[in-house]
Amino acid sequence: MKRLLPLFTALSLIISGMVSAQETDTVAMMADRIEPEVIKWRHHLHQNPELSNREFETAKYVEKYLRGLGLEVTTGVAITGVVAILDSGKPGPTVALRADMDGLPVPEKNDLPFKSIAKGMLDGNEVPVMHACGHDTHMAMLMGAAKILTEMKSELRGKVKFIFQPAEEGAPSGEKGGAEVMVAEGVLKNPDVDVIFGLHISSNTDVGKVRYKHGGIMAAVDPFKIIVRGKQAHGAYPWKSVDPITTSAQIIMALQTVVSREIKVIDDAAVVTIGSIHGGNRSNIIPNEVVLVGTIRTLNKAAREHMYEAIPRKAKGIADSMRAEVEVILPLDYSYPITFNDHALMDQVLPTLVRTAGQENVINSKAVTGAEDFSFFQQEIPGIYLWVGGKPLDVSEADSPAHHTPEFFVDDSGMKLGVKLLTNMTLDYMKNAK
Ligand SMILES: [Zn+2]
Numbered sequence: 001m002k003r004l005l006p007l008f009t010a011l012s013l014i015i016s017g018m019v020s021a022q023e024t025d026t027v028a029m030m031a032d033r034i035e036p037e038v039i040k041w042r043h044h045l046h047q048n049p050e051l052s053n054r055e056f057e058t059a060k061y062v063e064k065y066l067r068g069l070g071l072e073v074t075t076g077v078a079i080t081g082v083v084a085i086l087d088s089g090k091p092g093p094t095v096a097l098r099a100d101m102d103g104l105p106v107p108e109k110n111d112l113p114f115k116s117i118a119k120g121m122l123d124g125n126e127v128p129v130m131h132a133c134g135h136d137t138h139m140a141m142l143m144g145a146a147k148i149l150t151e152m153k154s155e156l157r158g159k160v161k162f163i164f165q166p167a168e169e170g171a172p173s174g175e176k177g178g179a180e181v182m183v184a185e186g187v188l189k190n191p192d193v194d195v196i197f198g199l200h201i202s203s204n205t206d207v208g209k210v211r212y213k214h215g216g217i218m219a220a221v222d223p224f225k226i227i228v229r230g231k232q233a234h235g236a237y238p239w240k241s242v243d244p245i246t247t248s249a250q251i252i253m254a255l256q257t258v259v260s261r262e263i264k265v266i267d268d269a270a271v272v273t274i275g276s277i278h279g280g281n282r283s284n285i286i287p288n289e290v291v292l293v294g295t296i297r298t299l300n301k302a303a304r305e306h307m308y309e310a311i312p313r314k315a316k317g318i319a320d321s322m323r324a325e326v327e328v329i330l331p332l333d334y335s336y337p338i339t340f341n342d343h344a345l346m347d348q349v350l351p352t353l354v355r356t357a358g359q360e361n362v363i364n365s366k367a368v369t370g371a372e373d374f375s376f377f378q379q380e381i382p383g384i385y386l387w388v389g390g391k392p393l394d395v396s397e398a399d400s401p402a403h404h405t406p407e408f409f410v411d412d413s414g415m416k417l418g419v420k421l422l423t424n425m426t427l428d429y430m431k432n433a434k
């Protein structure tokens with residue numbers, strides 16, 4: 001259920017909404033004016049994608065631009081991250097805006113004048129690289145917002161921190177990267193950030209539309225491993241074994257009942273998937289050991305905590321009943337928090353979305369069980385993550401190419417709304433802050 005705004009907040013929102021209508025028009029005019037530049041930046045970035053933690057030229061391009069705006073710029077944050085501060089010189093909150101920078105090892109199939117033919121190195125092999133998730137548009141939109149906010153500096157209070165983040169798609173094996181490392185390196189400190197806003201372009205959402213959700217909008221990811229240890233025996237004499245294969249089969253089925261029987265699925269979806277089973281090597285040997293590897297996806301804290309308790313409980317209970325031993329490693333190698341839109345902040349931001357995009361273009365979205373490392377920022381401070389439409393209106397949703405595929409495509413015309421949203425969310429937050 002949506003929380004009701006206290007009367008005072010609601011009234012102040014209405015009043016500030018009226019006051020800032022004119023500024024929204026100013027922002028809209030400026031976004032119109034700079035749109036050709038935003039498109040030009042996007043085309044350059046699209047044509048020159050780089051893999052996660054290797055965004056060296058991308059970082060230089062962004063850095064040069066931000067210095068040109070006269071901002072205070074720090075580079076090399078979490079390897080290739082670029083952070084710029086716009087200081088209004090007046091007391092007030094610090095608002096962070098974030099764009100991710102990395103491309104993917106995907107060969108571009110689209111026949112575009114700015115098609116990528118770039119190559120990169122992944123695990124010692126040369127691979128094609130493409131901005132197949134639209135992070136090129138994220139950078140271009142944030143560069144656009146930086147330009148408008150810099151021009152409007154005299155109307156700001158506090159500071160804006162522009163965060164260009166590497167490695168959202170995951171660091172190469174053996175490396176760390178992305179939002180988690182930026183947070184560890186203190187990106188949300190000095191000046192301390194009050195709130196953070198971020199956008200993802202969407203290839204299946206119409207240009208001009210924005211999708212939002214209160215609470216969990218993208219899932220937490222918790223990979224896990226279960227090692228089932230038994231006693232090896234000849235397959236013809238199973239009574240001499242403690243069989244990890246039949247034990248594992250029961251554990252896999254029991255894990256399916258965690259979601260179906262223990263998680264309150266009417267609140268939020270949840271997923272447990274076993275993606276790998278390894279054990280044994282021939283028909284007539286019962287092996288010593290079976291290894292299961294899986295992933296958990298949750299959209300609220302209670303469900304996530306429940307999974308952490310239930311998965312070892314189920315595995316251990318079944319192993320005990322089968323005389324086997326079990327070891328549960330959870331989380332396995334990495335973990336992403338829930339991309340969680342703070343309820344009160346979402347209430348506060350919603351009028352800005354409506355005013356910027358128009359009521360009919362603001363969609364209360366369902367959550368997805370994919371993940372986003374923007375969640376590491378939201379784990380520290382309140383933040384809002386939104387989806388902005390990049391699908392041309394003449395393409396049906398069924399025909400829209402998926403993210404991370406060679407056909408992935410988002411239209412330039414979708415970026416203008418993103419520029420306006422980033423700008424207006426910042427302006428309105430500053431206006432409403434104490
Ligand atoms: Zn992606």
Ligand SMILES: [Zn+2]
Nearest residue numbers: 133134135200
């Ligand atoms: Zn992405």
